[in-house]
Amino acid sequence: MEDFGLYAPVAVTVDVVALTIRDRRLHVLIVERDAEPYAGSWALPGGFLGPGEDLAEAARRELAEESGLGARPAHIEQLGSYGDPARDPRMRVVSVSYLAFAPDLPDPRAGADTATAGWHAVDDLPPLAFDHARIVADGVERARAKLEYTPLATAFAGATFTVSELRLIYETVWGTRLHAGNFHRKVLSVPGFVEATGGTTETGGTRGGPRARLYRAGDARLLHPPLLRPAREEAIR
Protein backbone atom coordinates (compact mmCIF):
# COMPACT_ATOMS: atom_id res chain seq x y z
CA MET A 1 0.00 0.00 0.00
CA GLU A 2 1.57 3.21 -1.14
CA ASP A 3 0.78 6.87 -1.28
CA PHE A 4 -2.56 7.87 -2.66
CA GLY A 5 -1.21 10.33 -5.19
CA LEU A 6 -1.89 8.64 -8.47
CA TYR A 7 -4.30 5.87 -8.88
CA ALA A 8 -6.58 5.02 -11.72
CA PRO A 9 -10.23 5.87 -11.08
CA VAL A 10 -12.05 2.64 -10.35
CA ALA A 11 -15.67 1.99 -9.57
CA VAL A 12 -16.72 -0.83 -7.28
CA THR A 13 -19.98 -2.64 -7.80
CA VAL A 14 -21.53 -5.46 -5.87
CA ASP A 15 -23.35 -8.16 -7.82
CA VAL A 16 -25.36 -11.01 -6.39
CA VAL A 17 -25.82 -14.54 -7.65
CA ALA A 18 -29.02 -15.59 -5.89
CA LEU A 19 -29.83 -19.26 -6.30
CA THR A 20 -32.97 -21.17 -5.55
CA ILE A 21 -34.60 -24.39 -6.63
CA ARG A 22 -37.88 -24.29 -8.50
CA ASP A 23 -39.52 -27.07 -10.30
CA ARG A 24 -36.60 -29.43 -9.80
CA ARG A 25 -34.17 -27.08 -11.50
CA LEU A 26 -31.58 -24.70 -10.14
CA HIS A 27 -32.56 -21.10 -10.83
CA VAL A 28 -30.71 -17.79 -10.59
CA LEU A 29 -32.26 -14.38 -10.15
CA ILE A 30 -31.56 -11.96 -13.01
CA VAL A 31 -32.90 -8.53 -13.90
CA GLU A 32 -33.46 -6.78 -17.18
CA ARG A 33 -31.20 -3.81 -17.70
CA ASP A 34 -32.82 -0.54 -18.62
CA ALA A 35 -29.66 1.48 -19.22
CA GLU A 36 -26.71 1.28 -21.53
CA PRO A 37 -24.59 -0.63 -21.96
CA TYR A 38 -26.42 -3.88 -22.47
CA ALA A 39 -29.80 -2.12 -22.12
CA GLY A 40 -32.54 -4.68 -22.54
CA SER A 41 -30.36 -7.64 -21.82
CA TRP A 42 -30.23 -9.59 -18.58
CA ALA A 43 -27.77 -9.10 -15.77
CA LEU A 44 -27.20 -10.02 -12.17
CA PRO A 45 -28.81 -7.76 -9.59
CA GLY A 46 -26.19 -5.39 -8.33
CA GLY A 47 -25.01 -1.84 -8.19
CA PHE A 48 -22.54 0.58 -6.77
CA LEU A 49 -21.20 0.27 -3.30
CA GLY A 50 -22.78 2.94 -1.17
CA PRO A 51 -20.65 5.28 0.92
CA GLY A 52 -20.17 3.92 4.40
CA GLU A 53 -21.63 0.61 3.38
CA ASP A 54 -19.97 -2.73 4.00
CA LEU A 55 -19.65 -5.11 1.06
CA ALA A 56 -22.00 -7.76 2.44
CA GLU A 57 -24.45 -5.08 3.46
CA ALA A 58 -24.46 -3.71 -0.08
CA ALA A 59 -25.06 -7.20 -1.45
CA ARG A 60 -28.10 -7.68 0.76
CA ARG A 61 -29.42 -4.28 -0.14
CA GLU A 62 -29.01 -4.80 -3.86
CA LEU A 63 -30.72 -8.14 -3.66
CA ALA A 64 -33.66 -6.71 -1.77
CA GLU A 65 -33.94 -3.57 -3.89
CA GLU A 66 -33.46 -4.85 -7.37
CA SER A 67 -35.20 -8.14 -6.99
CA GLY A 68 -38.20 -6.81 -5.15
CA LEU A 69 -37.96 -9.82 -2.88
CA GLY A 70 -39.06 -9.11 0.62
CA ALA A 71 -37.76 -12.27 2.20
CA ARG A 72 -34.19 -12.49 3.33
CA PRO A 73 -32.01 -15.12 1.71
CA ALA A 74 -31.16 -17.97 4.01
CA HIS A 75 -27.46 -17.54 3.41
CA ILE A 76 -25.16 -15.07 1.68
CA GLU A 77 -21.40 -15.21 1.25
CA GLN A 78 -18.74 -13.58 -0.83
CA LEU A 79 -18.06 -15.35 -4.10
CA GLY A 80 -15.16 -13.44 -5.60
CA SER A 81 -14.09 -10.27 -7.37
CA TYR A 82 -13.91 -9.68 -11.08
CA GLY A 83 -11.71 -6.94 -12.41
CA ASP A 84 -10.83 -7.53 -16.02
CA PRO A 85 -10.00 -4.06 -17.38
CA ALA A 86 -12.37 -4.58 -20.31
CA ARG A 87 -15.30 -6.05 -18.45
CA ASP A 88 -17.26 -2.79 -18.54
CA PRO A 89 -16.97 -0.61 -21.64
CA ARG A 90 -17.66 2.62 -19.74
CA MET A 91 -14.85 2.66 -17.25
CA ARG A 92 -12.78 0.56 -14.95
CA VAL A 93 -15.17 -1.42 -12.75
CA VAL A 94 -14.32 -4.04 -10.19
CA SER A 95 -17.25 -6.20 -9.21
CA VAL A 96 -17.33 -7.88 -5.82
CA SER A 97 -19.82 -10.70 -6.23
CA TYR A 98 -21.85 -12.44 -3.59
CA LEU A 99 -23.58 -15.79 -3.60
CA ALA A 100 -26.99 -16.12 -1.93
CA PHE A 101 -29.22 -19.12 -1.34
CA ALA A 102 -32.92 -18.95 -0.82
CA PRO A 103 -35.77 -21.41 -0.49
CA ASP A 104 -38.29 -21.36 -3.28
CA LEU A 105 -39.83 -17.87 -3.26
CA PRO A 106 -42.72 -16.33 -5.13
CA ASP A 107 -41.93 -14.50 -8.34
CA PRO A 108 -40.41 -11.11 -7.61
CA ARG A 109 -42.92 -8.33 -8.02
CA ALA A 110 -41.90 -5.57 -10.37
CA GLY A 111 -41.97 -2.44 -8.24
CA ALA A 112 -41.62 1.17 -9.26
CA ASP A 113 -37.88 1.25 -8.82
CA THR A 114 -37.52 -2.41 -9.61
CA ALA A 115 -36.38 -3.57 -12.99
CA THR A 116 -38.02 -6.65 -14.41
CA ALA A 117 -36.60 -9.46 -12.35
CA GLY A 118 -37.11 -13.16 -12.58
CA TRP A 119 -35.80 -16.60 -11.80
CA HIS A 120 -34.21 -18.43 -14.71
CA ALA A 121 -32.91 -21.98 -14.88
CA VAL A 122 -29.13 -21.81 -14.75
CA ASP A 123 -28.74 -24.34 -17.52
CA ASP A 124 -30.93 -22.32 -19.87
CA LEU A 125 -29.99 -18.69 -19.39
CA PRO A 126 -30.35 -15.90 -21.93
CA PRO A 127 -27.13 -14.07 -22.78
CA LEU A 128 -26.01 -12.06 -19.77
CA ALA A 129 -24.38 -8.65 -19.69
CA PHE A 130 -20.72 -8.09 -18.86
CA ASP A 131 -19.00 -11.20 -17.53
CA HIS A 132 -22.05 -12.21 -15.56
CA ALA A 133 -22.33 -15.61 -17.22
CA ARG A 134 -18.91 -16.42 -15.86
CA ILE A 135 -19.87 -15.19 -12.41
CA VAL A 136 -23.00 -17.33 -12.41
CA ALA A 137 -20.96 -20.35 -13.48
CA ASP A 138 -18.50 -19.74 -10.65
CA GLY A 139 -21.37 -19.39 -8.19
CA VAL A 140 -23.00 -22.60 -9.29
CA GLU A 141 -19.74 -24.46 -9.00
CA ARG A 142 -19.20 -23.02 -5.53
CA ALA A 143 -22.67 -24.12 -4.50
CA ARG A 144 -22.06 -27.63 -5.79
CA ALA A 145 -18.83 -27.93 -3.90
CA LYS A 146 -20.24 -26.53 -0.67
CA LEU A 147 -23.09 -29.00 -0.57
CA GLU A 148 -20.49 -31.67 0.00
CA TYR A 149 -19.04 -30.46 3.23
CA THR A 150 -21.44 -27.88 4.65
CA PRO A 151 -25.13 -27.99 5.58
CA LEU A 152 -25.80 -25.42 2.86
CA ALA A 153 -28.53 -27.52 1.27
CA THR A 154 -30.79 -26.66 4.19
CA ALA A 155 -30.67 -23.02 3.03
CA PHE A 156 -32.60 -24.09 -0.07
CA ALA A 157 -35.27 -25.77 2.02
CA GLY A 158 -38.01 -24.30 4.15
CA ALA A 159 -38.01 -24.21 7.94
CA THR A 160 -38.79 -27.91 8.04
CA PHE A 161 -38.24 -30.49 5.36
CA THR A 162 -38.13 -34.20 4.72
CA VAL A 163 -35.09 -36.24 3.86
CA SER A 164 -36.49 -36.71 0.39
CA GLU A 165 -36.80 -32.99 -0.12
CA LEU A 166 -33.21 -32.61 0.98
CA ARG A 167 -32.17 -35.33 -1.41
CA LEU A 168 -33.98 -33.58 -4.22
CA ILE A 169 -31.96 -30.45 -3.48
CA TYR A 170 -28.73 -32.39 -3.77
CA GLU A 171 -29.88 -34.10 -6.93
CA THR A 172 -30.93 -30.82 -8.50
CA VAL A 173 -27.81 -28.87 -7.69
CA TRP A 174 -25.44 -31.69 -8.58
CA GLY A 175 -27.45 -32.85 -11.55
CA THR A 176 -27.16 -36.48 -10.51
CA ARG A 177 -29.43 -39.14 -9.10
CA LEU A 178 -28.68 -40.36 -5.60
CA HIS A 179 -29.43 -43.66 -3.92
CA ALA A 180 -32.35 -42.88 -1.60
CA GLY A 181 -31.47 -45.43 1.07
CA ASN A 182 -27.82 -44.51 1.30
CA PHE A 183 -28.59 -40.81 1.28
CA HIS A 184 -31.02 -41.28 4.13
CA ARG A 185 -28.50 -43.23 6.18
CA LYS A 186 -25.79 -40.70 5.51
CA VAL A 187 -27.79 -37.58 6.35
CA LEU A 188 -29.00 -38.96 9.65
CA SER A 189 -25.53 -40.20 10.59
CA VAL A 190 -23.86 -36.78 10.25
CA PRO A 191 -24.01 -35.16 13.67
CA GLY A 192 -25.76 -31.80 13.67
CA PHE A 193 -26.84 -31.81 10.03
CA VAL A 194 -30.56 -32.19 10.67
CA GLU A 195 -32.65 -32.70 13.77
CA ALA A 196 -36.05 -34.33 13.91
CA THR A 197 -38.98 -32.11 14.75
CA GLY A 198 -40.97 -35.13 15.85
CA GLY A 199 -43.67 -34.40 13.30
CA THR A 200 -44.42 -35.83 9.93
CA THR A 201 -45.96 -34.57 6.74
CA GLU A 202 -49.73 -34.31 6.84
CA THR A 203 -50.24 -36.80 4.07
CA GLY A 204 -48.15 -39.19 2.05
CA GLY A 205 -46.67 -38.18 -1.25
CA THR A 206 -48.90 -37.22 -4.16
CA ARG A 207 -48.30 -40.60 -5.67
CA GLY A 208 -48.50 -42.58 -2.46
CA GLY A 209 -46.07 -43.66 0.21
CA PRO A 210 -46.05 -43.18 3.96
CA ARG A 211 -45.89 -39.83 5.70
CA ALA A 212 -42.30 -38.62 5.90
CA ARG A 213 -40.69 -37.41 9.10
CA LEU A 214 -39.90 -33.73 9.29
CA TYR A 215 -36.52 -32.27 10.15
CA ARG A 216 -35.06 -28.83 10.62
CA ALA A 217 -31.49 -27.65 10.08
CA GLY A 218 -29.14 -28.67 12.88
CA ASP A 219 -26.28 -26.67 14.37
CA ALA A 220 -23.39 -28.19 12.42
CA ARG A 221 -21.30 -25.82 10.31
CA LEU A 222 -19.42 -28.61 8.61
CA LEU A 223 -20.55 -32.07 7.60
CA HIS A 224 -18.48 -34.77 9.15
CA PRO A 225 -18.21 -37.04 7.30
CA PRO A 226 -19.03 -35.12 4.12
CA LEU A 227 -21.57 -36.14 1.52
CA LEU A 228 -19.42 -36.57 -1.54
CA ARG A 229 -20.58 -36.29 -5.11
CA PRO A 230 -20.21 -39.42 -7.16
CA ALA A 231 -16.67 -39.46 -8.55
CA ARG A 232 -16.28 -37.05 -11.45
CA GLU A 233 -13.27 -38.26 -13.38
CA GLU A 234 -13.22 -35.22 -15.61
CA ALA A 235 -12.88 -32.85 -12.67
CA ILE A 236 -9.76 -34.39 -11.27
CA ARG A 237 -7.13 -33.73 -13.91
Added chain:
Amino acid sequence: MEDFGLYAPVAVTVDVVALTIRDRRLHVLIVERDAEPYAGSWALPGGFLGPGEDLAEAARRELAEESGLGARPAHIEQLGSYGDPARDPRMRVVSVSYLAFAPDLPDPRAGADTATAGWHAVDDLPPLAFDHARIVADGVERARAKLEYTPLATAFAGATFTVSELRLIYETVWGTRLHAGNFHRKVLSVPGFVEATGGTTETGGTRGGPRARLYRAGDARLLHPPLLRPAREEAIR
Protein backbone atom coordinates in the same frame (compact mmCIF):
# COMPACT_ATOMS: atom_id res chain seq x y z
CA MET B 1 -25.67 -2.06 -12.11
CA GLU B 2 -27.10 1.39 -12.54
CA ASP B 3 -26.14 4.69 -14.06
CA PHE B 4 -22.75 6.02 -13.23
CA GLY B 5 -23.99 9.39 -12.03
CA LEU B 6 -23.33 9.30 -8.36
CA TYR B 7 -21.04 6.88 -6.74
CA ALA B 8 -18.81 7.25 -3.78
CA PRO B 9 -15.13 7.51 -4.64
CA VAL B 10 -13.49 4.21 -3.86
CA ALA B 11 -9.92 3.08 -4.25
CA VAL B 12 -9.05 -0.53 -5.05
CA THR B 13 -5.90 -2.08 -3.74
CA VAL B 14 -4.51 -5.55 -4.21
CA ASP B 15 -2.81 -7.21 -1.26
CA VAL B 16 -0.98 -10.49 -1.26
CA VAL B 17 -0.70 -13.13 1.42
CA ALA B 18 2.43 -15.02 0.34
CA LEU B 19 3.04 -18.17 2.33
CA THR B 20 6.06 -20.40 2.54
CA ILE B 21 7.51 -22.91 4.93
CA ARG B 22 10.80 -22.19 6.60
CA ASP B 23 12.32 -23.98 9.49
CA ARG B 24 9.26 -26.16 9.97
CA ARG B 25 6.97 -23.18 10.47
CA LEU B 26 4.51 -21.48 8.18
CA HIS B 27 5.70 -17.99 7.24
CA VAL B 28 4.04 -15.04 5.57
CA LEU B 29 5.79 -12.25 3.70
CA ILE B 30 5.25 -8.80 5.19
CA VAL B 31 6.77 -5.41 4.52
CA GLU B 32 7.47 -2.44 6.72
CA ARG B 33 5.38 0.59 5.84
CA ASP B 34 7.21 3.85 5.29
CA ALA B 35 4.17 6.10 4.86
CA GLU B 36 1.24 7.12 6.98
CA PRO B 37 -0.99 5.69 8.17
CA TYR B 38 0.67 2.90 10.09
CA ALA B 39 4.13 4.13 9.06
CA GLY B 40 6.74 1.89 10.59
CA SER B 41 4.39 -0.99 11.20
CA TRP B 42 4.11 -4.15 9.15
CA ALA B 43 1.65 -4.81 6.37
CA LEU B 44 1.00 -7.17 3.53
CA PRO B 45 2.68 -6.39 0.24
CA GLY B 46 0.17 -4.65 -1.98
CA GLY B 47 -0.83 -1.47 -3.67
CA PHE B 48 -3.17 0.19 -6.04
CA LEU B 49 -4.56 -1.53 -9.03
CA GLY B 50 -2.88 -0.14 -12.11
CA PRO B 51 -4.89 1.15 -15.04
CA GLY B 52 -5.48 -1.57 -17.58
CA GLU B 53 -4.18 -4.17 -15.19
CA ASP B 54 -6.02 -7.35 -14.30
CA LEU B 55 -6.43 -8.16 -10.63
CA ALA B 56 -4.25 -11.28 -10.67
CA GLU B 57 -1.67 -9.44 -12.72
CA ALA B 58 -1.55 -6.67 -10.14
CA ALA B 59 -1.12 -9.22 -7.38
CA ARG B 60 1.87 -10.80 -9.11
CA ARG B 61 3.40 -7.40 -9.78
CA GLU B 62 3.01 -6.22 -6.21
CA LEU B 63 4.50 -9.40 -4.89
CA ALA B 64 7.51 -9.12 -7.17
CA GLU B 65 8.00 -5.38 -6.62
CA GLU B 66 7.49 -4.99 -2.96
CA SER B 67 9.05 -8.19 -1.82
CA GLY B 68 12.12 -7.98 -3.99
CA LEU B 69 11.64 -11.65 -4.73
CA GLY B 70 12.78 -12.59 -8.18
CA ALA B 71 11.25 -16.03 -8.26
CA ARG B 72 7.64 -16.50 -9.21
CA PRO B 73 5.36 -18.06 -6.65
CA ALA B 74 4.33 -21.59 -7.49
CA HIS B 75 0.68 -20.74 -7.20
CA ILE B 76 -1.47 -17.67 -6.76
CA GLU B 77 -5.23 -17.41 -6.36
CA GLN B 78 -7.80 -14.89 -5.24
CA LEU B 79 -8.52 -15.00 -1.53
CA GLY B 80 -11.30 -12.47 -1.05
CA SER B 81 -12.18 -8.82 -0.85
CA TYR B 82 -12.28 -6.64 2.22
CA GLY B 83 -14.28 -3.47 2.20
CA ASP B 84 -15.18 -2.38 5.70
CA PRO B 85 -15.80 1.38 5.38
CA ALA B 86 -13.43 2.06 8.26
CA ARG B 87 -10.60 -0.23 7.28
CA ASP B 88 -8.47 2.62 5.95
CA PRO B 89 -8.59 5.97 7.78
CA ARG B 90 -7.75 7.97 4.66
CA MET B 91 -10.60 7.08 2.37
CA ARG B 92 -12.81 4.33 1.19
CA VAL B 93 -10.56 1.44 0.11
CA VAL B 94 -11.59 -1.98 -1.05
CA SER B 95 -8.79 -4.52 -0.95
CA VAL B 96 -8.85 -7.51 -3.26
CA SER B 97 -6.49 -9.98 -1.63
CA TYR B 98 -4.58 -12.81 -3.20
CA LEU B 99 -3.03 -15.91 -1.71
CA ALA B 100 0.34 -17.12 -3.01
CA PHE B 101 2.39 -20.19 -2.21
CA ALA B 102 6.10 -20.44 -2.70
CA PRO B 103 8.79 -22.97 -1.86
CA ASP B 104 11.36 -21.84 0.66
CA LEU B 105 13.09 -18.81 -0.84
CA PRO B 106 16.09 -16.76 0.21
CA ASP B 107 15.40 -13.68 2.28
CA PRO B 108 14.10 -10.87 0.13
CA ARG B 109 16.79 -8.33 -0.65
CA ALA B 110 15.92 -4.78 0.23
CA GLY B 111 16.15 -2.91 -3.04
CA ALA B 112 15.98 0.80 -3.71
CA ASP B 113 12.26 0.88 -4.26
CA THR B 114 11.73 -2.03 -1.94
CA ALA B 115 10.57 -1.53 1.57
CA THR B 116 12.01 -3.76 4.23
CA ALA B 117 10.42 -7.11 3.59
CA GLY B 118 10.72 -10.36 5.42
CA TRP B 119 9.21 -13.71 6.21
CA HIS B 120 7.54 -14.00 9.60
CA ALA B 121 6.05 -17.05 11.27
CA VAL B 122 2.28 -16.73 11.02
CA ASP B 123 1.81 -17.79 14.63
CA ASP B 124 4.11 -15.06 15.88
CA LEU B 125 3.38 -11.96 13.85
CA PRO B 126 3.93 -8.37 14.91
CA PRO B 127 0.81 -6.16 14.82
CA LEU B 128 -0.23 -5.61 11.23
CA ALA B 129 -1.67 -2.49 9.64
CA PHE B 130 -5.30 -2.16 8.58
CA ASP B 131 -7.21 -5.44 8.74
CA HIS B 132 -4.23 -7.38 7.46
CA ALA B 133 -4.14 -9.71 10.44
CA ARG B 134 -7.61 -10.85 9.54
CA ILE B 135 -6.61 -11.31 5.89
CA VAL B 136 -3.62 -13.41 6.88
CA ALA B 137 -5.81 -15.54 9.11
CA ASP B 138 -8.26 -16.09 6.28
CA GLY B 139 -5.41 -17.00 3.95
CA VAL B 140 -3.94 -19.50 6.37
CA GLU B 141 -7.31 -21.11 6.87
CA ARG B 142 -7.82 -21.31 3.11
CA ALA B 143 -4.41 -22.93 2.71
CA ARG B 144 -5.20 -25.49 5.39
CA ALA B 145 -8.47 -26.41 3.74
CA LYS B 146 -7.01 -26.62 0.26
CA LEU B 147 -4.30 -29.05 1.29
CA GLU B 148 -7.05 -31.55 1.89
CA TYR B 149 -8.47 -31.77 -1.57
CA THR B 150 -5.93 -30.22 -3.93
CA PRO B 151 -2.27 -30.93 -4.65
CA LEU B 152 -1.44 -27.48 -3.31
CA ALA B 153 1.20 -28.83 -0.94
CA THR B 154 3.47 -29.44 -3.89
CA ALA B 155 3.57 -25.67 -4.45
CA PHE B 156 5.46 -25.39 -1.16
CA ALA B 157 8.02 -27.95 -2.26
CA GLY B 158 10.81 -27.71 -4.79
CA ALA B 159 10.75 -29.29 -8.23
CA THR B 160 11.34 -32.71 -6.70
CA PHE B 161 10.67 -33.81 -3.17
CA THR B 162 10.36 -36.87 -0.99
CA VAL B 163 7.21 -38.15 0.63
CA SER B 164 8.64 -37.14 3.98
CA GLU B 165 9.16 -33.58 2.82
CA LEU B 166 5.58 -33.52 1.60
CA ARG B 167 4.42 -34.88 4.94
CA LEU B 168 6.35 -32.18 6.74
CA ILE B 169 4.51 -29.58 4.68
CA TYR B 170 1.18 -31.00 5.73
CA GLU B 171 2.26 -31.23 9.35
CA THR B 172 3.50 -27.67 9.35
CA VAL B 173 0.49 -26.08 7.72
CA TRP B 174 -2.01 -28.10 9.69
CA GLY B 175 -0.05 -27.97 12.93
CA THR B 176 -0.57 -31.66 13.53
CA ARG B 177 1.54 -34.80 13.48
CA LEU B 178 0.69 -37.36 10.83
CA HIS B 179 1.24 -41.11 10.76
CA ALA B 180 4.19 -41.59 8.40
CA GLY B 181 3.14 -44.99 7.10
CA ASN B 182 -0.45 -44.06 6.43
CA PHE B 183 0.53 -40.76 4.84
CA HIS B 184 2.89 -42.57 2.51
CA ARG B 185 0.23 -45.05 1.49
CA LYS B 186 -2.33 -42.34 0.96
CA VAL B 187 -0.17 -40.03 -1.13
CA LEU B 188 0.92 -42.77 -3.49
CA SER B 189 -2.63 -44.08 -3.84
CA VAL B 190 -4.10 -40.78 -5.05
CA PRO B 191 -3.89 -40.83 -8.83
CA GLY B 192 -1.95 -37.92 -10.28
CA PHE B 193 -0.85 -36.40 -6.97
CA VAL B 194 2.86 -37.23 -7.33
CA GLU B 195 4.88 -39.15 -9.85
CA ALA B 196 8.18 -40.88 -9.21
CA THR B 197 11.22 -39.40 -10.91
CA GLY B 198 13.04 -42.72 -10.55
CA GLY B 199 15.80 -41.08 -8.56
CA THR B 200 16.51 -40.93 -4.86
CA THR B 201 18.11 -38.47 -2.54
CA GLU B 202 21.91 -38.47 -2.68
CA THR B 203 22.29 -39.49 0.92
CA GLY B 204 20.10 -40.67 3.74
CA GLY B 205 18.68 -38.26 6.28
CA THR B 206 20.97 -36.24 8.51
CA ARG B 207 20.28 -38.58 11.33
CA GLY B 208 20.31 -41.78 9.28
CA GLY B 209 17.82 -43.77 7.34
CA PRO B 210 17.77 -45.00 3.77
CA ARG B 211 17.77 -42.75 0.71
CA ALA B 212 14.26 -41.58 -0.05
CA ARG B 213 12.68 -41.80 -3.48
CA LEU B 214 12.09 -38.53 -5.26
CA TYR B 215 8.79 -37.40 -6.73
CA ARG B 216 7.53 -34.44 -8.68
CA ALA B 217 4.04 -32.94 -8.76
CA GLY B 218 1.59 -34.93 -10.87
CA ASP B 219 -1.13 -33.62 -13.12
CA ALA B 220 -4.10 -33.98 -10.78
CA ARG B 221 -6.00 -30.81 -9.94
CA LEU B 222 -8.02 -32.47 -7.20
CA LEU B 223 -7.08 -35.20 -4.75
CA HIS B 224 -9.35 -38.17 -5.00
CA PRO B 225 -9.73 -39.41 -2.37
CA PRO B 226 -8.76 -36.34 -0.32
CA LEU B 227 -6.24 -36.28 2.50
CA LEU B 228 -8.38 -35.21 5.41
CA ARG B 229 -7.20 -33.48 8.51
CA PRO B 230 -7.72 -35.40 11.72
CA ALA B 231 -11.25 -34.64 12.91
CA ARG B 232 -11.48 -31.21 14.50
CA GLU B 233 -14.51 -31.33 16.74
CA GLU B 234 -14.37 -27.61 17.43
CA ALA B 235 -14.62 -26.76 13.74
CA ILE B 236 -17.81 -28.63 13.11
CA ARG B 237 -20.34 -26.73 15.19
Added chain:
DNA sequence: CCTGGTTATTCTCACTCCGAGATTTACTCG
Protein backbone atom coordinates in the same frame (compact mmCIF):
# COMPACT_ATOMS: atom_id res chain seq x y z
C1' DC C 1 -63.24 -52.26 0.57
C1' DC C 2 -59.38 -54.44 -2.04
C1' DT C 3 -55.19 -54.06 -5.21
C1' DG C 4 -51.36 -52.34 -7.42
C1' DG C 5 -48.13 -48.78 -7.50
C1' DT C 6 -45.33 -45.39 -4.89
C1' DT C 7 -42.44 -43.78 -1.35
C1' DA C 8 -40.14 -43.63 3.46
C1' DT C 9 -37.25 -46.11 6.14
C1' DT C 10 -34.38 -49.82 7.50
C1' DC C 11 -31.36 -53.67 6.66
C1' DT C 12 -27.85 -56.69 4.46
C1' DC C 13 -23.58 -57.65 2.42
C1' DA C 14 -19.47 -57.28 0.09
C1' DC C 15 -15.98 -54.09 -0.60
C1' DT C 16 -12.97 -50.22 0.27
C1' DC C 17 -10.60 -47.11 3.17
C1' DC C 18 -8.56 -45.74 7.46
C1' DG C 19 -5.90 -45.43 11.82
C1' DA C 20 -2.63 -47.62 14.70
C1' DG C 21 0.99 -50.41 15.13
C1' DA C 22 4.70 -53.53 13.66
C1' DT C 23 8.25 -55.06 10.41
C1' DT C 24 12.00 -54.83 7.25
C1' DT C 25 15.65 -52.50 5.23
C1' DA C 26 19.09 -48.88 4.36
C1' DC C 27 21.75 -45.42 6.02
C1' DT C 28 24.47 -42.03 9.49
C1' DC C 29 27.10 -41.27 13.38
C1' DG C 30 30.21 -42.22 17.00
Added chain:
DNA sequence: CGAGTAAATCTCGGAGTGAGAATAACCAGG
Protein backbone atom coordinates in the same frame (compact mmCIF):
# COMPACT_ATOMS: atom_id res chain seq x y z
C1' DC D 1 30.86 -52.38 14.24
C1' DG D 2 26.56 -51.18 16.95
C1' DA D 3 22.90 -48.07 18.08
C1' DG D 4 19.71 -45.06 16.39
C1' DT D 5 16.87 -43.14 12.66
C1' DA D 6 14.08 -42.96 8.80
C1' DA D 7 11.90 -44.97 4.30
C1' DA D 8 8.82 -48.09 2.76
C1' DT D 9 5.72 -51.93 3.35
C1' DC D 10 2.47 -54.87 5.71
C1' DT D 11 -1.25 -56.34 9.00
C1' DC D 12 -5.54 -56.07 11.19
C1' DG D 13 -9.77 -54.54 13.16
C1' DG D 14 -13.15 -50.95 12.66
C1' DA D 15 -15.75 -47.52 10.04
C1' DG D 16 -17.89 -46.03 5.93
C1' DT D 17 -19.89 -46.89 1.17
C1' DG D 18 -22.51 -48.48 -2.91
C1' DA D 19 -25.91 -51.55 -4.52
C1' DG D 20 -29.69 -54.00 -3.72
C1' DA D 21 -33.53 -55.83 -1.04
C1' DA D 22 -37.09 -55.91 2.56
C1' DT D 23 -40.72 -53.80 5.18
C1' DA D 24 -44.30 -50.74 5.94
C1' DA D 25 -47.45 -46.79 5.12
C1' DC D 26 -50.18 -44.46 1.94
C1' DC D 27 -52.66 -42.99 -2.59
C1' DA D 28 -55.62 -43.80 -6.52
C1' DG D 29 -58.73 -46.42 -8.94
C1' DG D 30 -61.68 -50.22 -9.51
